[in-house]
Amino acid sequence: MGSPGRVGIKDVARLAHVSQGTVSNVLNHPDRVSQARREAVEQAIETLGFVRHEAARHLRAGHSSTVGLLLLDAWNPGFIDVARGVEDMTSARGLAVMISNSGRDIEREKTYLRLFSEGRVAGLIVVPHDEFADGLHRIRAGGVPVVVVDRAETGEHRMSVAVNDVAGGELAARHLIGLGHRHLAFVGDEGAAKPVHDRLTGVRKAVAETRTEANVEIRLDVLPADLTADAGRTVGEQLAAMPPGERPTAVTAAIDLLAFGVLQALLQHGLRVPEHMSLVGYDDIPFTRQLSVPLTTIRRPHYDMGTTAAEMLATTLSGKPPQPRHVVFEPELVVRDSTSRPSKPSRRKPR
Amino acid sequence: MGSPGRVGIKDVARLAHVSQGTVSNVLNHPDRVSQARREAVEQAIETLGFVRHEAARHLRAGHSSTVGLLLLDAWNPGFIDVARGVEDMTSARGLAVMISNSGRDIEREKTYLRLFSEGRVAGLIVVPHDEFADGLHRIRAGGVPVVVVDRAETGEHRMSVAVNDVAGGELAARHLIGLGHRHLAFVGDEGAAKPVHDRLTGVRKAVAETRTEANVEIRLDVLPADLTADAGRTVGEQLAAMPPGERPTAVTAAIDLLAFGVLQALLQHGLRVPEHMSLVGYDDIPFTRQLSVPLTTIRRPHYDMGTTAAEMLATTLSGKPPQPRHVVFEPELVVRDSTSRPSKPSRRKPR
DNA sequence: GCACACTCTTGAAACGTGTCAAGAGAGTTG
DNA sequence: CAACTCTCTTGACACGTTTCAAGAGTGTGC
Numbered sequence: 001m002g003s004p005g006r007v008g009i010k011d012v013a014r015l016a017h018v019s020q021g022t023v024s025n026v027l028n029h030p031d032r033v034s035q036a037r038r039e040a041v042e043q044a045i046e047t048l049g050f051v052r053h054e055a056a057r058h059l060r061a062g063h064s065s066t067v068g069l070l071l072l073d074a075w076n077p078g079f080i081d082v083a084r085g086v087e088d089m090t091s092a093r094g095l096a097v098m099i100s101n102s103g104r105d106i107e108r109e110k111t112y113l114r115l116f117s118e119g120r121v122a123g124l125i126v127v128p129h130d131e132f133a134d135g136l137h138r139i140r141a142g143g144v145p146v147v148v149v150d151r152a153e154t155g156e157h158r159m160s161v162a163v164n165d166v167a168g169g170e171l172a173a174r175h176l177i178g179l180g181h182r183h184l185a186f187v188g189d190e191g192a193a194k195p196v197h198d199r200l201t202g203v204r205k206a207v208a209e210t211r212t213e214a215n216v217e218i219r220l221d222v223l224p225a226d227l228t229a230d231a232g233r234t235v236g237e238q239l240a241a242m243p244p245g246e247r248p249t250a251v252t253a254a255i256d257l258l259a260f261g262v263l264q265a266l267l268q269h270g271l272r273v274p275e276h277m278s279l280v281g282y283d284d285i286p287f288t289r290q291l292s293v294p295l296t297t298i299r300r301p302h303y304d305m306g307t308t309a310a311e312m313l314a315t316t317l318s319g320k321p322p323q324p325r326h327v328v329f330e331p332e333l334v335v336r337d338s339t340s341r342p343s344k345p346s347r348r349k350p351r
Numbered sequence: 352m353g354s355p356g357r358v359g360i361k362d363v364a365r366l367a368h369v370s371q372g373t374v375s376n377v378l379n380h381p382d383r384v385s386q387a388r389r390e391a392v393e394q395a396i397e398t399l400g401f402v403r404h405e406a407a408r409h410l411r412a413g414h415s416s417t418v419g420l421l422l423l424d425a426w427n428p429g430f431i432d433v434a435r436g437v438e439d440m441t442s443a444r445g446l447a448v449m450i451s452n453s454g455r456d457i458e459r460e461k462t463y464l465r466l467f468s469e470g471r472v473a474g475l476i477v478v479p480h481d482e483f484a485d486g487l488h489r490i491r492a493g494g495v496p497v498v499v500v501d502r503a504e505t506g507e508h509r510m511s512v513a514v515n516d517v518a519g520g521e522l523a524a525r526h527l528i529g530l531g532h533r534h535l536a537f538v539g540d541e542g543a544a545k546p547v548h549d550r551l552t553g554v555r556k557a558v559a560e561t562r563t564e565a566n567v568e569i570r571l572d573v574l575p576a577d578l579t580a581d582a583g584r585t586v587g588e589q590l591a592a593m594p595p596g597e598r599p600t601a602v603t604a605a606i607d608l609l610a611f612g613v614l615q616a617l618l619q620h621g622l623r624v625p626e627h628m629s630l631v632g633y634d635d636i637p638f639t640r641q642l643s644v645p646l647t648t649i650r651r652p653h654y655d656m657g658t659t660a661a662e663m664l665a666t667t668l669s670g671k672p673p674q675p676r677h678v679v680f681e682p683e684l685v686v687r688d689s690t691s692r693p694s695k696p697s698r699r700k701p702r
Numbered sequence: 703g704c705a706c707a708c709t710c711t712t713g714a715a716a717c718g719t720g721t722c723a724a725g726a727g728a729g730t731t732g
Numbered sequence: 733c734a735a736c737t738c739t740c741t742t743g744a745c746a747c748g749t750t751t752c753a754a755g756a757g758t759g760t761g762c
Contacts, residue, residue: 008748019712024750034710049489054469055409056748059717064406075435080426087452091459096466099450101438108442115447118405138400229641260641290580290611292643359718370742375720385740407718410747704762711756717749726741732734 007048016044027052058120066096067313068116070109072127072150072193074101076227076257077285078302079127082149085306086125093314095122102129110135117142123313125149129193145316147309151194152328159316161309161327165195168298168331169202172252172280175296175333177210177218180341181250181278185221187235187262188254192227196254199282203252221248225258232261239277240269249342250278256285259295263338267292274340284334294336301329358401367395378403409471417447418664419467421460423478423501423544425452427578427608428636429653430478433500436657437476444665446473453480461486468493474664476500480544496667498660502545503679510667512660512678516546519649519682520553523603523631526647526684528561528569531692532601532629536572538586538613539605543578547605550633554603572599576609583612590628591620600693601629607636610646614689618643625691635685645687652680 013020018037025032026041033041044050058064069086071079083099090097098121102109106129113135116124123145126136140146146159153160176184186203188196200222207218223238225231232253239247239262253259259281266273273279273293281288281297288295308327315322364371369388376383377392384392395401409415420437422430434450441448449472453460457480464486467475474496477487491497496510504511527535537554539547551573558569574589576582583604590598590613604610610632617624624630624644632639632648639646659678666673 009750010748020749021712021714021751022710025711028750032710037710049492051465051468051493053410053471053748054466055406055415055471056717057750058406059404059410059719059748060750062717075431077428080431083452084426084454087454091462096463097451099452100448101434101450103435103438111442112447114402115405117402120404120406141400142402229637260638264641286580287611287638287641290615290638290643291641360720361718371719372721372742372744373740376741379720383740388740404718407747408720410718410749411720413747705760706762707758707760709756709758712752712754714753715751719747721745722742723744724742726739728737728739730735730737732736 007050008053009050011048012041012044012050015048016040063120063122066098066119066121067310067317068112068119068121068124069097069099070112070116070124070126070128071099071101072109072129073104074099075103076255076283077287078255078283078300081302082127082306082309085303085308086310087306089307089310090314093310095314095317104129113139117144120144123147123317125309125313145313147313149305149309152326154326156325159309159312159322159325161305161312161329163195163300163305163329163331165198165331166202166205168282168300169199169204169252170206171202171331171333172199172282172298173203173206175335175339176250176252176278176280177206177216179250179278179339181218181248182216182342183219183221183248183250185223185239185248185251186254187223187225187232187251187258189224189226190222192254196227199252199254219248225254227255227258229257229261229264232258232263233265234261236262236265237269240266240271247277250280250339252280253282256281256283256288256295256297259297259338260287260291263291263293263295273338275343278339278342280339289336293338296336296339297334299332299334305329358399359404360401362399363392363395363401366399367391414471414473417449417470417472418661418668419470419472419475420448420450421463421467421475421477421479422450422452423460423480424455425450426454427606427634428638429606429634429651432653433478433657433660436654436659437661438657440658440661441665444661446665446668455480464490468495471495474498474668476660476664496664498664500656500660503677505677507676510660510663510673510676512656512663512680514546514651514656514680514682516549516682517553517556519633519651520550520555520603521557522553522682522684523550523633523649524554524557526686526690527601527603527629527631528557528567530601530629530690532569532599533567533693534570534572534599534601536574536590536599536602537605538574538576538583538602538609540575540577541573543605547578550603550605570599576605578606578609580608580612580615583609583614584616585612587613587616588620591617591622598628601631601690603631603633605633607632607634607639607646607648610648610689611638611642614642614644614646624689626694629690629693631690640687644689647687647690648685650683650685656680 009023013023026038100112125147127149148160152162207220210216223235225235281295284297284299312322360374361371364374451463476498478500498510500512503513558571561567574586576586632646635648635650663673
């Protein structure tokens, strides 16, 4: 009935024979209003189909009660789990979340950041691209609390939730080295996002420490690739095309999605995993266990990262300083079927 | 510098020695302002770090320029593609999208719908749950254009984008029947969402028509299951436990995710796909081709559904009536490796 | 019957912007 | 120089809420 969009608090007041102030009190401080009036007002609201005008409340309040979530790349299932964690926690705390997705496009990221500023969101959770400190800096200067996810930060006035990806890279590499592999490859763009960089650092660290401690020389190749399954497929083909002596016996991928592609290409070219090549992913996204060869991978607690970030933000918004301000999760090695001891191509040829 | 949250148009006006109206014109109608003043104002905006107050503009304008996208289930990769389509199209048209995700929870769906109403979004794209016509009805009555996705509607004052899932069910069943299967099973909850119901209807139609036209009797079992990979795994175990004579020779799943689970369980129990059992998915989500057995499935154009819905909405918002108001996409059979002719258990036992 | 306490209610002000009618200048024409 | 046109600029108002000081009403105690 009627057009709810045009019904205001004063229409309700008129119908219920009370003042605007009373209607407002019914909505925001019901205890201050006598039962009789409250019921009259509620009746009038129902009759008119009145809907609060969020913008007006917001204008009066000076800030909204919405929290922004800016995702780097919503197609990556890992980040969806982050979003799920954020949503579950904020909805439990009575906050609304506005999600947007930059799709690894730095321009869009800026646009959305501006939108969030203009919308005067109460707080912001960001899974950021790399070089965009300036945008974040500005919004922080405006007094909006920001939690950065997947990038370790420090400082009394900042908040962050991250994963120790150096340790993750180490886990992956040590697992392979422990199985006897001496020729490794890391698939992923070295110049890409910080987390990817860290994983490679971890792998290098493991390689270097093996050299010093056990006096075993490990060869490590870095195969650059975008962070998509398609790019993985290309790398897989490169690997398949190498002469067996030159080919690494084990591959660590920067993210599971990449490993998916590598796996697919290897199998297509007749190479068996793990017999001819061991493969380690990274993230443990839900599909990892359902692949043709369930993937050994490094698990990151995406959902918990989301809830943790949301909780920090909610605590800040309620006025208390969150404790701690920086959380770093430790990743975990999950061994499935894609890794094994290397075959010995010198003695027994794989056909 | 300073706190941008507290800088208003009048501070800018004071610094630039102009009136508020002129600042507003610089922001909204730059052509009405002389170059000299414009530059002074722009300078002042820069100096003060002024950020427009969205809520105030919104209040003045009466409606926001944000579009709401309410997703039924953002964990399903298919819906993520819908979101991607919506985002790409709306951002090309200069609209901002606010995404929220009900996670198949009808209470959350209502909450978000209320939030969108209160936020006076310019328009809404909804992938709805089933029984919640009332909420949508109210918001439509308020004059907010709504596009419903994945549910065919009719009527001059409505808009919808859907897929002919009856045809999709038929495609799947005819493919299997054509291969020679005479005992089929449909996995999915009959009482679930409309699209699932339609798929089953399509399967039944194909079965019935085969009976009338070719006089061939097809047996069809319906195995209820939630729409998750886990539920699929349970069904797969049930199937594996059946005596071979009782077991259907081919299975159609309501969605790919379910088929993933079924596949995994079957393989784990030593049944081969497609030799011992053919399997058809539904959706063609990106991981489908990377499974241990790449899945034959019914492709739905999720991304295009998103762009189409967004375009309809954008057209409506720009004042023109969209043409047409209801779009139904036809699904497509994608044959991969999970389907083949049935083995003949009566003559040759599977070992 | 007066003072006081207490509970509800009221009406106006303020939040920051966009709009619009009216006005100020500057230039042009007769 | 007056009359007119045209381009910019101005300042007040409205949008729909919440808040808050002040007022109205109702008991209660002496």
